[in-house]
Amino acid sequence: MKTKPSQTSSQNTQLKQRQRFGRKSKVVDTYLQPSHLVGDNITLKEATFELSAYLSKRQDQVEAALERSLAVVYPEKIYEAMRYSLLAGGKRLRPILCIASCELAGGTVEMAMPTACALEMFHTASLIHDDLPAMDNDDYRRGKLTNHKVYGEDIAILAGDALLAYAFEFITVQTKKVPAKRLLQVVIKLSHLVGAGGLVGGQVVDLESEGLQKVDLQTLNFIHAHKTGALLEASVLCGAMLTGTNDEVLQKLSRYARNIGLAFQIIDDVLDITASTEELGKTAGKDEQAQKVTYPKLLGLEKSKLKAQTLIAEAKLELASFGKKGIPLMAIADFITTRAY
Numbered sequence: 101m102k103t104k105p106s107q108t109s110s111q112n113t114q115l116k117q118r119q120r121f122g123r124k125s126k127v128v129d130t131y132l133q134p135s136h137l138v139g140d141n142i143t144l145k146e147a148t149f150e151l152s153a154y155l156s157k158r159q160d161q162v163e164a165a166l167e168r169s170l171a172v173v174y175p176e177k178i179y180e181a182m183r184y185s186l187l188a189g190g191k192r193l194r195p196i197l198c199i200a201s202c203e204l205a206g207g208t209v210e211m212a213m214p215t216a217c218a219l220e221m222f223h224t225a226s227l228i229h230d231d232l233p234a235m236d237n238d239d240y241r242r243g244k245l246t247n248h249k250v251y252g253e254d255i256a257i258l259a260g261d262a263l264l265a266y267a268f269e270f271i272t273v274q275t276k277k278v279p280a281k282r283l284l285q286v287v288i289k290l291s292h293l294v295g296a297g298g299l300v301g302g303q304v305v306d307l308e309s310e311g312l313q314k315v316d317l318q319t320l321n322f323i324h325a326h327k328t329g330a331l332l333e334a335s336v337l338c339g340a341m342l343t344g345t346n347d348e349v350l351q352k353l354s355r356y357a358r359n360i361g362l363a364f365q366i367i368d369d370v371l372d373i374t375a376s377t378e379e380l381g382k383t384a385g386k387d388e389q390a391q392k393v394t395y396p397k398l399l400g401l402e403k404s405k406l407k408a409q410t411l412i413a414e415a416k417l418e419l420a421s422f423g424k425k426g427i428p429l430m431a432i433a434d435f436i437t438t439r440a441y
């Protein structure tokens with residue numbers, strides 16, 4: 101049965117667990133790379149990968165960096181509202197993708213962290229705005245009351261605006277040991293994919309499609325490639341761009357990211373039907389309630405899951421030539437279809 105998140109201590113414990121990778125969710129604990137994807141110089145034994153340990157470690161690093169990223173100064177209310185949503189938990193998938201991609205391309209965690217944090221700021225800004233009464237009108241997010249429910253609509257709008265602007269400031273001021281030209285390329289990519297060319301464009305078509313009797317697969321793909329896929333693609337691309345890697349690598353990563361982006365959204369649609377509000381930390385069954393066209397609606401539940409699995413297999417194939425270095429991104433791709441929230 102779908103229930104509203106309550107504010108009890110057991111719920112808080114559950115929330116904390118839900119926010120950890122590999123506890124409640126069915127994470128593939130040991131990742132064994134398929135033999136046809138393993139380069140000649142890697143044995144299967146070496147390709148064993150502890151996904152949940154990897155994700156938990158990265159999540160802790162990102163959490164600590166986000167905690168340090170934003171101080172509360174005058175006027176306190178806006179900083180508190182920004183911190184409320186930024187530090188509300190979540191899987192931190194976008195920052196982790198950014199770091200993994202930076203490492204794949206020869207970079208370091210340190211080099212990627214400001215961009216990784218900025219990606220979570222963009223994501224949080226979009227969630228705050230998405231939850232507003234004028235958009236999806238939701239009361240719960242990440243197991244907590246939504247920003248506007250706590251601070252009011254006016255402050256919630258401004259908190260989203262401020263996070264959006266601060267994310268750019270954060271990358272450009274905080275990134276060390278990366279030439280300014282590369283940072284400029286990252287900022288250009290992000291500003292495009294976060295704006296009308298990405299998230300905002302996808303959200304507009306989503307709003308226009310609500311309640312329509314007929315929305316075709318092409319339109320649905322556009323909505324999700326932009327609304328959800330764009331930021332996932334930005335996460336993967338920007339991590340690698342910080343290293344100054346070549347176009348061939350970026351093109352492979354871009355195809356990987358587009359495939360996992362679509363798979364992520366298909367699973368999101370599936371979970372909206374199959375998971376509870378408590379498991380999701382946001383109101384379940386919202387798509388049906390808002391009469392949204394979803395992948396399960398167009399393809400059916402089982403075909404949707406199959407489609408997501410096919411996209412993940414295709415995404416992993418794009419990384420085959422990277423050998424051992426591609427394993428973390430491959431394992432993250434697997435997590436997308438096995439996640440339970």
Ligand code: GRG
Nearest residue numbers: 190191192225226227229230299300303327328
């Ligand atoms: C202010 C940048 C900005 C955009 C405004 C509102 C809007 C335009 C776009 C909405 C974009 C949106 C909310 C897409 C949904 C993406 C999605 C599937 C979110 C859930 O991501 P998870 O599961 O969430 O990674 P957690 O909580 O784990 O981080």
